[in-house]
Structure formats: C-alpha cells, structure tokens
Amino acid sequence: MTFTFNHTNLNVQDLDRSLKFYEEALGLTPVRTKEASDGSFKLVFLSDNVTNYRLELTWLRDHKGPYELGENETHICFHVDDYEAAHKKHEEMGCICFENHKMGLYFIEDPDGYWFEVVPDKR
Numbered sequence: 001m002t003f004t005f006n007h008t009n010l011n012v013q014d015l016d017r018s019l020k021f022y023e024e025a026l027g028l029t030p031v032r033t034k035e036a037s038d039g040s041f042k043l044v045f046l047s048d049n050v051t052n053y054r055l056e057l058t059w060l061r062d063h064k065g066p067y068e069l070g071e072n073e074t075h076i077c078f079h080v081d082d083y084e085a086a087h088k089k090h091e092e093m094g095c096i097c098f099e100n101h102k103m104g105l106y107f108i109e110d111p112d113g114y115w116f117e118v119v120p121d122k123r
Helices: 015-026 083-093
Strands: 007-012 029-035 041-047 054-060 076-080 096-100 105-109 115-120
Touching: 007 015, 015 041, 015 054, 015 083, 083 096, 083 105, 083 115
Parallel strands: 007 054, 076 115
Antiparallel strands: 029 041, 041 054, 096 105, 105 115
16 A cells, blocks of 8 residues: 655635746646635645645635644755756745745745745755
C-alpha cells in the first residue's frame, strides 16, 4: 500500500483576495473549482503548474470573521530557483513575517494568517 500527497486545504475569508495573493506571491493558478448548489461553499484548487500537488482554498459563506489558527505552528514550504528575487518580491509585498538568516530561509504570511516557508533550491 502506497500513500502519496494530493492536496492541503486552507479555509479563507475572502476568496478573491486570497487568489490574488497566491498568484502574486507564489505563482499559483486555479486549476479546478467546485461550488455548492446552494452557494454555501466554494473550493478552488491551485497548482504550481509543475507538480501534481494542489492547494485547496475553501470559502464558507456562513463563516464570519477570522479563522482560529491556534499557535500557527504548521506551514507549507516552497523552494524557489531565484531566492533573492523571491525575497525582494515578498519584501515589496510586505508579506515576510519571519526570517532566519542563519538557516537561509524566510516565511511569508497570507491574508488569513497562514505561514509559508521559502527556501532556495540548493542550500
């Protein structure tokens, strides 16, 4: 029996704002959507257009206010081929929330408070 990664789900407050952030910050694009017939939810699956792994954004009509992220000690990591350019872009966007220069990595925060680690291809 073999298990392989498929997707990670994140609930978001403002789907359009999140879609814009993920495209600008990480180059992720929508590849599939699903909407409830009653309008109660919408799912958008994002792709890096390289791997089969997906990031699923879920918008729930009846959820009001920010999501409780606890201590937010979980994250998704991306490696990037041009670390300096990525860092500059994220710095300009104002979304860098933590840097560890000694380890050669940093984190960005999305509009809902989720963290994403960014590391260079080769460390």
